[in-house]
Amino acid sequence: xxxxxxxxxxxxxxxxxxxxxxxxxxxxxxxxxxxxxxxxxxxxxxxxxxxxxxxxxxxxxxxxxxxxxxxxxxxxxxxxxxxxxxxxxxxxxxxxxxxxxxxxxxxxxxxxxxxxxxxxxxxxxxxxxxxxxxxxxxxxxxxxxxxxxxxxxxxxxxxxxxxxxxxxxxxxxxxxxxxxxxxxxxxxxxxxxxxxxxxxxxxxxxxxxxxxxxxxxxxxxxxxxxxxxxxxxxxxxxxxxxxxxxxxxxxx
Ligand code: PGA
Numbered sequence: 001x002x003x004x005x006x007x008x009x010x011x012x013x014x015x016x017x018x019x020x021x022x023x024x025x026x027x028x029x030x031x032x033x034x035x036x037x038x039x040x041x042x043x044x045x046x047x048x049x050x051x052x053x054x055x056x057x058x059x060x061x062x063x064x065x066x067x068x069x070x071x072x073x074x075x076x077x078x079x080x081x082x083x084x085x086x087x088x089x090x091x092x093x094x095x096x097x098x099x100x101x102x103x104x105x106x107x108x109x110x111x112x113x114x115x116x117x118x119x120x121x122x123x124x125x126x127x128x129x130x131x132x133x134x135x136x137x138x139x140x141x142x143x144x145x146x147x148x149x150x151x152x153x154x155x156x157x158x159x160x161x162x163x164x165x166x167x168x169x170x171x172x173x174x175x176x177x178x179x180x181x182x183x184x185x186x187x188x189x190x191x192x193x194x195x196x197x198x199x200x201x202x203x204x205x206x207x208x209x210x211x212x213x214x215x216x217x218x219x220x221x222x223x224x225x226x227x228x229x230x231x232x233x234x235x236x237x238x239x240x241x242x243x244x245x246x247x248x249x250x251x252x
Contacts, residue, residue, distance in 0.1 A: 001035040001036045002036065002160070002201045002202050003035075003059050003088075003089055003121065004224060004226075005038070005226055005238075005241060005242045005245050006037075006038040006039070006040065006061075006123065006162075006204065006225070006226070006232075007040065007232030007238055008063060008091060008206070008228065008229045009040060009041045009042065009063075009233060010042075010096070011042065012042070012233055013041050013042050014045075015048050018045060018048055018049045019052055021235040022235065023235065024235030024236045025235035025239045026235075027235075027236070028240055028243070029242060029243065030239075030243050030246075035058070035059065037058045037059065038061055038088075039060055039061070040060075040061045040062060041060070042063070043062050043063070043077050046082065046086075059088040060087050061089035061120075061121075061123070062077065062090045063090070063094065064077070064092070064097055065078060065090045065114055065115060066078050066114070067107050067111050068110075069114065069117075078114065078118075079111075079118035082120060083119060087120060088120065088121060089120060089122070090111075090115055091125060091227070092108055092111045092123065093105075093111070093124055093125045093126070093149065094125045095125060095127055095164060105149045106148065109148070109150065109153060112124065112150070112153055112159075113152075113153055116155070119157075121159075121160060121201075122160070123161075123204070124159060124160070124161050125161075125164050125206070125227070126142050126149075126163060126187075127163060127164040127166050127169075127206075127207070128142060128166065129141075129166045130166065133165060138183065139183070139186055142163070142187060143186075146190050150191070150194075153198070155198070158199045159191075159199060161191070161202075162203075162205070163183055163184060164205075164207045164227065167207075170229060171207075173208060174207055174208050177216045177217050177219065177220050177223070180223060181222045182222075184203040184205070184222035187203050202224035202225060203222065203224055204224060204225045204227045205217055205223050205225075205226055205227070206228065206229070209226045210228075210231040210237065210241070211237050211244075214244050215248070218245050218248045218249060219248065226241070
């Protein structure tokens, strides 16, 4: 089962948080397809979260990996290390990494290769800024991000793309669902036509997804799931969003 609903906890959490979150989540999740869910805690808590989740097949991933496997790179964490901890995916190129930590498409490309070499599924984040959106350059910007991130990658056995407009993240604003759907269609077309050797599994939407807007997003044909920040910190809300996804997509 591909990963469809992914929690990005960003710089939040503690061992007590993991325990409380899991309590709330398991009380409210009524699906059986645990494997469609992913959680990306701070890397420091991956091990603890895994022990709290126990035998349930929820996938655990990281929010970032380094572009090298080993070396004198103080503070970094490699794809092989997260794999060693049992991670199955990593978010790569989140806009917060691009903006705050100056990650370029070229660095992101190297991270994608690292993920692939270590059998970690990359969730590549792309998205336009508010200005780019207002000047109607969204498609162009996204196409460029995709091409630059993928052009030196020979093969990727699997790839998930998350479309996350920068202006929608943490703002309570989202494009309308039909707009997102057409962006996702374009993303799929670009990857399939330009990079036929890359196995694009799905395109998720991220940016202010919550319990109120999730249904209208999941109704769209080309929205294959969601990458959720703020709302995912609440175990109950994350479970209820996942339930909606199951009702619409999986149990049909
Ligand atoms: P948000 O964050 O749901 O809080 O907008 C999404 C993300 O940054 O991945």
